[in-house]
Amino acid sequence: MTDSRTTFLDSLRDSHATEAPAVQVPRPILAEEQAMAAWLAERPPGLKHSFLARQDAEFLAKR
Numbered sequence: 001m002t003d004s005r006t007t008f009l010d011s012l013r014d015s016h017a018t019e020a021p022a023v024q025v026p027r028p029i030l031a032e033e034q035a036m037a038a039w040l041a042e043r044p045p046g047l048k049h050s051f052l053a054r055q056d057a058e059f060l061a062k063r
Contacts, residue, residue: 040048 040051043051
């Protein structure tokens with residue numbers, strides 16, 4: 001007879017084994033997002049505001 005704790009620990013071990021490939025997928029996306037955040041941090045506030053306002057306008061136009 002298996003203990004419910006053993007079953008739970010087995011499921012955790014199994015899910016951890018499949019987690020590594022799942023983490024690899026968003027890493028390039030994270031790098032792109034970090035690059036964009038760095039780019040925005042280096043720009044003057046007025047430029048950031050106009051860039052983001054233009055992005056919002058384009059998004060709303062596509063709706």
